[in-house]
Amino acid sequence: MPRYNILLAGVGGQGLLTLGSIIGNAAIEEGIDATIAETHGLSQRGGSLVVHVRLGDGSSPLIPHGGANLIIGLEALETLRYLNYANKDTKIVMNEFLWPPPLSKTPKLEDIIKAISSSARLYVVNANEEAKKVTGLIVTANTLILGFAYMIDKDLQSLLSEKSLEKGLERVFRGKALELNRKALKAGMELAKKTI
Amino acid sequence: MTNPLLYPKGSTVLLLGNEAIARGAIESAIGFAAAYPGTPSTEIIEALASVAKDVGFYVEWSTNEKVAFEAAYAAALCGVKSLVAMKHVGVNVAADILMSSAYAGVNAGFVVVSADDPGQHSSQNEQDNRWYGMLAHIPVIEPWSPRSAYKLIKEAFKLSEKYKHPVIFRSTTRISHTRQPVTYEDDIPKPKTKGVFDRDIKRYVLIPIHGRKLKKILMEKWHKISSEEGKPPLVEVINPGRPKAIIASGIAYAHVTEALDYLGAKDDYTILRVSLPVPLPYKPVIDVAKDAKEILVVEELDPIVEYQVKKIIQEQGLEAKVYGKEYVPTDLDLDLEKVYKAIKMFRGETPETPWKPVEVPKVEPGIPPRPPVLCPGCPHRNTFYIIKTAANKAGLKDPIYTGDIGCYTLGYNEPFKTQMTSFEMGGSIGVAHGLSKVVDEPVIAVIGDSTFYHAGIPPAINIVYNKGRAIVLVLDNYYTAMTGHQPHPGTGYTAMGEETYRVPAEKLLESMGFKTFVINPMNVKESIEKVVEAYKAYKEGEYVAIVSRMKCALQAQREARKKGIKLPAYGINEDKCRGCMVCVNLLACPAIIVPEGKKKPVILTDLCAGCGLCAQVCPFNAIEVVREGSPDWIKAWM
Ligand code: SF4
Ligand code: SF4
Numbered sequence: 001m002p003r004y005n006i007l008l009a010g011v012g013g014q015g016l017l018t019l020g021s022i023i024g025n026a027a028i029e030e031g032i033d034a035t036i037a038e039t040h041g042l043s044q045r046g047g048s049l050v051v052h053v054r055l056g057d058g059s060s061p062l063i064p065h066g067g068a069n070l071i072i073g074l075e076a077l078e079t080l081r082y083l084n085y086a087n088k089d090t091k092i093v094m095n096e097f098l099w100p101p102p103l104s105k106t107p108k109l110e111d112i113i114k115a116i117s118s119s120a121r122l123y124v125v126n127a128n129e130e131a132k133k134v135t136g137l138i139v140t141a142n143t144l145i146l147g148f149a150y151m152i153d154k155d156l157q158s159l160l161s162e163k164s165l166e167k168g169l170e171r172v173f174r175g176k177a178l179e180l181n182r183k184a185l186k187a188g189m190e191l192a193k194k195t196i
Numbered sequence: 197m198t199n200p201l202l203y204p205k206g207s208t209v210l211l212l213g214n215e216a217i218a219r220g221a222i223e224s225a226i227g228f229a230a231a232y233p234g235t236p237s238t239e240i241i242e243a244l245a246s247v248a249k250d251v252g253f254y255v256e257w258s259t260n261e262k263v264a265f266e267a268a269y270a271a272a273l274c275g276v277k278s279l280v281a282m283k284h285v286g287v288n289v290a291a292d293i294l295m296s297s298a299y300a301g302v303n304a305g306f307v308v309v310s311a312d313d314p315g316q317h318s319s320q321n322e323q324d325n326r327w328y329g330m331l332a333h334i335p336v337i338e339p340w341s342p343r344s345a346y347k348l349i350k351e352a353f354k355l356s357e358k359y360k361h362p363v364i365f366r367s368t369t370r371i372s373h374t375r376q377p378v379t380y381e382d383d384i385p386k387p388k389t390k391g392v393f394d395r396d397i398k399r400y401v402l403i404p405i406h407g408r409k410l411k412k413i414l415m416e417k418w419h420k421i422s423s424e425e426g427k428p429p430l431v432e433v434i435n436p437g438r439p440k441a442i443i444a445s446g447i448a449y450a451h452v453t454e455a456l457d458y459l460g461a462k463d464d465y466t467i468l469r470v471s472l473p474v475p476l477p478y479k480p481v482i483d484v485a486k487d488a489k490e491i492l493v494v495e496e497l498d499p500i501v502e503y504q505v506k507k508i509i510q511e512q513g514l515e516a517k518v519y520g521k522e523y524v525p526t527d528l529d530l531d532l533e534k535v536y537k538a539i540k541m542f543r544g545e546t547p548e549t550p551w552k553p554v555e556v557p558k559v560e561p562g563i564p565p566r567p568p569v570l571c572p573g574c575p576h577r578n579t580f581y582i583i584k585t586a587a588n589k590a591g592l593k594d595p596i597y598t599g600d601i602g603c604y605t606l607g608y609n610e611p612f613k614t615q616m617t618s619f620e621m622g623g624s625i626g627v628a629h630g631l632s633k634v635v636d637e638p639v640i641a642v643i644g645d646s647t648f649y650h651a652g653i654p655p656a657i658n659i660v661y662n663k664g665r666a667i668v669l670v671l672d673n674y675y676t677a678m679t680g681h682q683p684h685p686g687t688g689y690t691a692m693g694e695e696t697y698r699v700p701a702e703k704l705l706e707s708m709g710f711k712t713f714v715i716n717p718m719n720v721k722e723s724i725e726k727v728v729e730a731y732k733a734y735k736e737g738e739y740v741a742i743v744s745r746m747k748c749a750l751q752a753q754r755e756a757r758k759k760g761i762k763l764p765a766y767g768i769n770e771d772k773c774r775g776c777m778v779c780v781n782l783l784a785c786p787a788i789i790v791p792e793g794k795k796k797p798v799i800l801t802d803l804c805a806g807c808g809l810c811a812q813v814c815p816f817n818a819i820e821v822v823r824e825g826s827p828d829w830i831k832a833w834m
């Protein structure tokens with residue numbers, strides 16, 4: 001069976017690695033195999049960053065171009081940059097956040113949204129603001145957007161139960177951070193229910 | 197919550213390849229581990245350090261790879277199992293002792309982990325370190341996944357113990373930095389940490405008369421390994437007897453199996469899975485080549501297995517035709533797509549893949565590149581601004597800034613251009629000295645603290661000894677920041693978290709004969725004045741060194757969070773801002789952005805680290821504190 005592929009795109013420092021770990025730990029809870037290919041080192045310093053999450057049997061770590069089932073973009077430019085990992089059936093969940101690289105000219109957020117919607121199924125979430133509303137912390141935006149993506153993606157739901165996802169959080173966070181991330185996950189899910 | 201690395205046998209844990217290597221090494225009962233941090237190898241020692249006290253073995257961050265190698269090797273000579281880890285280019289630094297270690301051998305398991313970086317994700321090159329195995333006559337083991345790394349590192353220790361010989365364990369970025377569920381096969385044994393030094397002078401003193409004899413023993417071991425170790429789990433023949441075969445070494449095996457799945461061709465080929473590429477055991481290759489008339493060798497980077505396969509086939513007078521690098525790229529990391537295409541070509545088909553990517557739609561003005569940048573609040577930004585401004589003030593014309601390896605290498609970019617070379621660790625100072633002998637411009641060597649301790653000291657001494665005319669600038673942010681803030685001799689504590697003596701860079705430089713100036717780049721004006729003074733001394737013919745000391749912004753922020761200190765944040769007062777763009781153009785702080793279509797910049801408060809540099813630079817005093825820090829916020833930075 002082909003593996004189920006999630007591409008996480010964003011800017012180094014945005015917490016993509018943690019997001020990948022949550023999904024990977026949820027996979028362990030569910031008893032399915034996974035690889036999560038990360039980027040460390042220099043690229044983490046505010047550079048363009050992707051994490052390849054692949055669920056199902058196999059060890060080849062990178063998603064082929066056109067092979068992503070789901071793309072979660074934590075920043076608009078980076079979502080657009082890696083759109084060639086999508087095929088026409090790929091679902092894309094994007095944070096409504098444009099972070100221009102220093103000293104650069106960037107397209108407008110509306111134009112990026114328009115461009116992506118023209119080639120794939122795009123969901124836009126203002127995760128930073130929503131996260132601040134529910135938890136007061138922008139760092140929980142990632143978990144919130146994960147909750148959203150989970151709710152709109154039936155295939156992902158059939159692979160991972162909601163319970164496993166929550167257990168995944170428990171394996172990554174503890175104490176207060178765990179509470180806040182639980183809240184953010186739920187908030188993302190609720191938001192998605194309202195959207196669809 | 198105990199550390200998942202300590203979970204009992206039977207637990208399944210999501211481990212990074214490097215953590216998997218660490219757990220495998222712990223299960224092998226290592227008593228000693230050393231390394232110098234370097235992507236993609238760093239987390240091996242980090243993981244080991246995080247449990248060293250619980251398990252009872254010793255771990256250190258050494259000052260460089262050669263020193264780390266020597267320390268771990270010495271332990272293995274005394275019968276204490278040990279591991280040394282480094283990135284691929286780190287092996288270049290340790291190559292001298294590596295070569296000798298093959299002659300003298302070991303008395304306990306000794307594994308050298310080389311984490312290679314195909315694709316150059318965080319390195320200056322993508323050298324294939326399996327060659328080192330060939331060069332030194334040290335066997336190389338390469339895993340194909342994090343999970344196999346966990347299993348094979350244990351095999352590496354067994355092989356090392358069996359032959360009393362060092363073993364190179366070659367990982368790559370896509371293994372070291374991939375996570376996978378790993379189920380522990382063994383509990384953690386009690387390690388042996390004390391040994392005995394046996395004064396075997398004929399073996400340990402490599403003078404020619406001893407070395408020649410040792411070379412003979414070395415070659416005997418080498419031939420024994422290539423004739424006897426061609427069996428699982430190091431080498432495995434899958435589907436024997438097919439007329440076509442694929443030989444896959446290391447991670448290539450993971451790609452090959454998945455590509456064959458997609459092609460529905462799993463049973464069409466004999467697969468030779470190689471995890472011992474050097475020396476390639478010849479028996480399984482002969483077995484495969486007796487039946488297969490066509491063989492495809494798939495491996496990342498150089499054709500090391502391919503050459504050996506061709507040699508074996510030729511020596512045996514077999515007829516198989518061997519394909520390899522005509523289909524498989526020699527640069528960058530391999531992936532499923534590339535391997536799928538290679539197999540298609542091997543089948544004589546067009547290299548189309550089953551995936552249909554959408555095209556990235558065109559937008560105006562295009563997607564700007566996003567190379568890594570200095571973090572908001574990074575002290576290097578302050579220092580770069582200061583040294584350039586001071587050069588103007590002191591009339592230091594067109595300085596050449598030689599550079600080195602670290603976060604500050606990012607100074608190569610606009611708007612700083614304070615890194616004009618970056619070749620290898622410590623190279624800034626050595627190159628600066630040479631330049632200063634042959635050009636007329638002033639030369640400034642810009643080097644990080646950790647890099648200075650690693651390889652900057654001998655070339656700094658060389659400047660003074662050989663009357664060079666280069667300034668040495670040490671950027672001291674307390675940590676080996678780029679690899680994730682490991683401590684070093686200037687930090688004040690060890691890998692295992694113990695407090696220790698701090699070796700201040702300025703004291704070293706002073707004792708060499710440099711007139712040394714120490715600045716705190718958070719105080720911009722004062723620092724500029726001091727650097728001007730330094731440049732003047734330089735012009736007057738003195739040996740000059742500058743140490744710029746301020747904590748890495750990520751660590752300052754971490755410390756603030758930990759201690760409950762609130763850091764200030766800055767904002768731009770729209771009424772005072774005249775849109776001159778000085779802050780944007782001179783600093784390139786990622787927290788300062790110019791929204792599309794706007795004439796004035798804004799600061800993203802959530803991202804601002806509160807260093808205050810922009811406020812000191814703005815000519816109209818338009819940048820102000822918008823969120824007050826706690827009264828003692830400055831402590832977080834010290
Ligand atoms: S990690 Fe530290 S040293 Fe590296 S760029 Fe960021 S602030 Fe600067
Ligand atoms: S104070 Fe200015 S320069 Fe420093 S991090 Fe904030 S925006 Fe960047």
